[in-house]
Amino acid sequence: MPYYRRVGEVPAKRHLRVDQGGGKGLLFEELMGAGGFSGESALLYHRHSPSAIVAAEPVGDPRDSALGFDTPLLPRHLRTAKLPRGGDPVLGRIPLLGNDDVVLSWVDADTDSPIYRNAMGDELLYVQAGRGRLETVFGALEVGPGDYVVLPTGTTHRWELDGGNLEVLVLEAAGHIGFPDRYLSRRGQLLEGAPFSERDLRVPRGPLEADGTDVEVVVRNRSGLSRHVHARHPFDVIGWDGCLYPFVMSIFDFEALVGAIHQPPPVHQTFAGPNFVVCSFVPRPFDFHPQAIKVPYHHANVDSDEVIFYSRGDFMSRASSGIGAGSISMHPAGFVHGPQPGSVERAAGQERTEEVAVMMDTFRRVGLSAAARHVADDDYPWTWSGRHR
Ligand SMILES: [Fe+2]
Secondary structure, eight states: OOOOOOEOOOSSTSSOBBOOOOOOOOOEEEESSSTTTTSEEEEESSOOOTTTTEEEEEOOOOOOOOBOOOSSSEEEEOOOOGGOOSSOTTTOOEEEEEEEEEEEEEEESSSOOOOOOSSOOOOEEEEOOOOOOETTTTEEEEEEEEEEEEEEETOOOOEOOOOOOOOEEEEEESSSOOOOGGBOOOOOBOOOSSSSOOOBBBOSSSOOOOOEEEEEEEEEEEEEEEEEEEETTOOEEEEEEOOOOOOEEEEEOOOOOOSSSSOOOOGGEEEETTTTEEEEOEEEEEOOSTOOSSOOBBBBOOTTTTEEEEEEOOOGGGGTTTOTTTTTEEEEETSSOOOOOOOOOOOOTOOOEEOEEEEEEEEEOEEHHHHHHHHHHTGGGTTTOOOOO
16 A cells, blocks of 8 residues: 555654653654565654553454365355354454465444454455444544445554444455555556555544553464554544555445457456455446346456356346355366356446446365354355256
């Protein structure tokens, strides 16, 4: 995220002593940097030392992250509506599928999260339903249905629900998530031809300047979960600047590209992560050639496992397969997939699609969790032939 932002009180020069006044002593700088400080960074100004912890203990990880591989190879339809509900937006996540590059989870949260820091990689979240407030060391962000949230590695944050449940699709990457290089100028500005612009990004408007003592923070790293107790509240920042920060972008601000005939998935690309991409399918006019095949023809995506979360609207190409809002399809490399029987004909007279979906294509094979197998529709692999077992 290379777009420079400056929020709150920031001294004129970096790395110089700044007295807080009133006998409070000096400000504490925290330089948060990616790529061993050879990538983007942010410089945050704390009232107290962000390193001052007074206790630490291991925390049992409530989730089962074991991911196994299907044999025989099968396309899958996972039904999130059948997963257990409840928990918080962090510890309540149910891993469904993934690999060493990225893990996709689902959570239908009914309670606020602890303060949390994921040291393993960036997180990309998609809010399916509900509203909430994301408090971070950079400030707060309000989120609602259709919002993507990008949380850089190591961002200390906390989820607060706004009344009802918060349904979230979560991608936890083993690395950094950014925009596709081809959308960016050489110096990092989103180009005119990109399907969204800097104006579509919502960032914290001001620091939280929180105060408090003995504040618990749950940290995830390679060894699992730990609970630290910080002497002072980690959200005590008074200002920050730089090019590394959390932000929100609505999927409805993605400006779809359409053509006379069907456009390939890269026109929908929104994010790029380590060995995976994320695409957004949003309401748009259908292809306008008089004889256009308006749903994707059969295709062999030979280098990717294709995972699609169906958020809302109609899903023309999957109409006869039982897929609806809240479904996840997984079409692995090695399986040629395409529209279910009858959908090409049904789409022929349609002018537009109202579908909203999030696709993750991974470049290495994804495995499935026990929870995913439990909510898989056993009929789905046979829906193209119509010979249900
Ligand atoms: Fe596909």
